[in-house]
């Protein structure tokens with residue numbers, strides 16, 4: 210019998226009759242096949258396939274699997290020890306809100322990347338930045354960040370190497386807005402630093418493309434040209450009517466370092482404004498977590514550890530601590546291992562950074578995927594996050610699971 214099921218109900222032993230997407234879009238050589246390993250299930254779920262048809266004459270059905278489970282050999286006490294805690298804090302309307310917030314954030318991010326791409330193309334042709342093009346985009350981002358900054362933050366890990374500069378610009382805006390929000394600064398300042406982040410690398414419109422996109426180390430001479438983008442960004446924005454001092458500071462100071470070893474002016478300590486010091490932190494954080502044509506981005510928790518070791522030299526130590534409180538040790542969309550051996554994806558952080566709200570997705574002991582389950586770890590006292598995990602190692606795309614909520 211042919212049955213339609215959700216991809217989260219897939220189990221080993223089921224026979225795929227039809228995946229609900231075109232052959233071009235799924236990662237398998239055939240359309241019909243038997244699921245023989247857990248990694249097949251993960252591939253299907255990671256491809257974003259939400260429903261599919263199974264043939265229960267050629268493989269097991271849902272009921273058969275349930276009865277197999279009840280006769281599983283694993284001792285009962287082992288099963289209960291590794292149970293996912295029940296989450297009473299997430300009801301259906303919360304889930305609907307999460308889904309809508311995430312969908313809106315995706316649209317805002319895409320629109321913002323398109324806008325900065327157009328603005329940079331105009332600057333390349335010698336035109337001025339028009340605030341009429343910038344303000345509506347930053348308005349939308351501010352609204353989203355004030356509502357729930359985790360939605361846009363969670364999207365900052367989606368990387369496309371060809372559009373690095375545009376994504377980086379939007380990410381710096383989102384990170385600066387989230388950072389100022391978490392420090393309790395006013396909506397006006399949040400908007401201003403959003404504008405500054407959005408336009409902070411506008412000077413790169415004037416950097417020769419072969420240097421900007423060079424796949425490898427820059428020569429000393431090329432580095433001098435590359436570094437000049439800061440001066441260009443500042444000059445372009447000084448000539449932009451309606452720009453605020455805070456926005457100018459993000460553009461002018463994001464490569465200065467706390468110990469004076471940065472550029473272009475080698476300013477140090479309090480010679481760099483508060484907004485400038487904050488922008489130096491978010492710029493390095495985003496650059497190191499990004500995939501570039503010459504290196505793979507590092508996991509956010511690894512980057513934060515490295516950056517902590519540089520505080521006092523590169524960054525203001527107090528601000529660095531506050532930045533970690535803002536993005537979390539395990540920022541949204543990070544794959545994490547829980548103390549009960551389940552793998553989960555972080556949705557958003559709570560004040561205790563080891564107890565974020567997550568979606569549990571896989572039992573790492575049995576390597577079996579489970580029906581994704583939202584759990585607010587701060588609402589229970591048994592399970593916590595113990596480490597971050599590599600997406601590549603597990604062949605899992607956290608974004609797909611966030612989309613499944």
Ligand SMILES: [Fe+2]
Pocket residue numbers: 409410438463464
């Ligand atoms: Fe820059």
